[in-house]
Amino acid sequence: MSYISIILNLILGARTIKGAVTVSIIFFILFIIYTSLQAYTYRNTARHLEKIQQEKKELQAANKKLAGELKKIKQNMKKTSQQSPNKKVAYLTFDDGPSSNTSAILSILDHYKIKATFFVIGNQSERGKHMYKRIVAEGHAIGLHSYSHEYRTIYVSPTAFHQDFNQIRELVYQLTGQKPNIIRFPGGSNNHISRKYGGKNLMHTLIQQMTREGYRYFDWNVDSRDAERVTQSRDIIIQSVLQGSKNKQKTIILLHDSQVKTTTVEALPAIIEGLRKQGFSFDVLTDQSFTYHFAPSS
Numbered sequence: 005m006s007y008i009s010i011i012l013n014l015i016l017g018a019r020t021i022k023g024a025v026t027v028s029i030i031f032f033i034l035f036i037i038y039t040s041l042q043a044y045t046y047r048n049t050a051r052h053l054e055k056i057q058q059e060k061k062e063l064q065a066a067n068k069k070l071a072g073e074l075k076k077i078k079q080n081m082k083k084t085s086q087q088s089p090n091k092k093v094a095y096l097t098f099d100d101g102p103s104s105n106t107s108a109i110l111s112i113l114d115h116y117k118i119k120a121t122f123f124v125i126g127n128q129s130e131r132g133k134h135m136y137k138r139i140v141a142e143g144h145a146i147g148l149h150s151y152s153h154e155y156r157t158i159y160v161s162p163t164a165f166h167q168d169f170n171q172i173r174e175l176v177y178q179l180t181g182q183k184p185n186i187i188r189f190p191g192g193s194n195n196h197i198s199r200k201y202g203g204k205n206l207m208h209t210l211i212q213q214m215t216r217e218g219y220r221y222f223d224w225n226v227d228s229r230d231a232e233r234v235t236q237s238r239d240i241i242i243q244s245v246l247q248g249s250k251n252k253q254k255t256i257i258l259l260h261d262s263q264v265k266t267t268t269v270e271a272l273p274a275i276i277e278g279l280r281k282q283g284f285s286f287d288v289l290t291d292q293s294f295t296y297h298f299a300p301s302s
């Protein structure tokens with residue numbers, strides 16, 4: 005039985021008309037009170053809902069703002085860690101690759117979960133082409149060294165240098181899609197060999213031109229001495245790096261990635277472990293990182 009029929013029964017069941025009217029009025033009043041209460045509750049709920057939605061919007065905006073600030077903090081932390089003068093950072097650099105040793109070097113770096121910098125030259129063998137791609141894919145930095153690495157070709161004149169340099173730049177770009185802006189001059193920025201071919205001022209001119217073109221060049225402050233002879237003793241390489249890095253906060257370590265430098269690969273695990281013991285962490289060179297330049301030779 006519905007409420008309406010109960011009400012009708014009560015009204016019709018009243019013994020007098022006056023009674024029926026009174027019952028009707030009572031129910032009418034009750035009805036009015038009921039609907040008013042309903043309307044009030046509805047209004048309140050709607051207001052409440054509106055408030056919640058407003059708060060939601062405010063929270064979303066605050067969230068967005070916080071995410072933005074978090075991003076900024078992370079960027080700053082990265083910058084600080086890069087520039088922090090107190091943090092010991094070792095930059096392993098491998099010149100003259102890719103070679104038959106690149107794969108082994110990459111595996112060792114992967115084993116220790118560290119990143120290095122490769123200053124590459126031209127190598128169009130299938131394995132070579134694959135290695136440029138692996139260097140980049142595995143998170144290492146790729147820098148340009150020269151295409152031919154032939155002093156008598158590249159150091160004849162600024163034009164000759166640029167012609168050769170454009171070849172390695174193009175090759176790396178075609179294979180990896182990257183346009184590196186970090187370079188290392190073959191022989192270093194103060195090499196004397198270039199004088200024989202291009203004259204006394206050649207290196208000065210090249211440094212100025214390359215810097216103007218947006219390149220940052222890197223010499224080294226630790227020499228592994230793996231280039232002193234065709235195949236250097238593994239122990240000399242390890243000792244040269246570890247001794248040379250002592251008392252330094254930032255070390256740019258010269259190593260070579262070429263077919264005959266097998267002992268460099270053999271020395272690498274001990275170099276990494278020894279540097280870790282000295283408190284070094286490892287990073288890649290970038291246009292923002294620490295750099296080291298030789299004093300111009302006179």
Ligand SMILES: [Zn+2]
Pocket residue numbers: 099100149153190191
């Ligand atoms: Zn070289």
